[in-house]
Amino acid sequence: MKTLKIILTVVIAVIALIGAILYIMILADKSTGNGMIIAGEVLVIVTAAIALFFGLKNLATNPQALKKSLISLAVFAIIAILSYVSAGETPTQVGDIQVDASDSKLVGTGIYMFYFLASIAILSMIGFGIKKALNK
DSSP states (O other), X not given: OHHHHHHHHHHHHHHHHHHHHHHHHHHXXXXXXXXXXXXXXXXXXXXXXXXXXXHHHHHHHOHHXXXXXXXXXXXXXXXXXXXXXXXXXXXEEETTEEEOHHHHHHHHHHHHHHXXXXXXXXXXXXXXXXXXXXXX
16 A cells, blocks of 8 residues: 555656646747646546546445445436437528527427426535524
């Protein structure tokens, strides 16, 4: 465990040093910032891969978490299907851009999903707030 901490500290220091060098190059007008963008993209990909690996590892070792995750995924899929069915397919002209029926359907699906999920979150906060107030 101690060796992992040392390795991670060294990796963090190297990443910070690379970031500082790229930042100084941008400030000195010797670079357009492409190196910083590439470094950011690499860090995002590595971080996503690590998060995905440990998330899947946790699901594989914990059957209760897997069951809860599958239930949550099923509920999310139901909300996505309801949103897709509810969305309209009207082609629209937005300024100089023509939005066709399929794009309009996908945008509507995203908006309806936001409404459903925001409503669930707000109702959950209100419900748990009332439950907490009643338990005191």
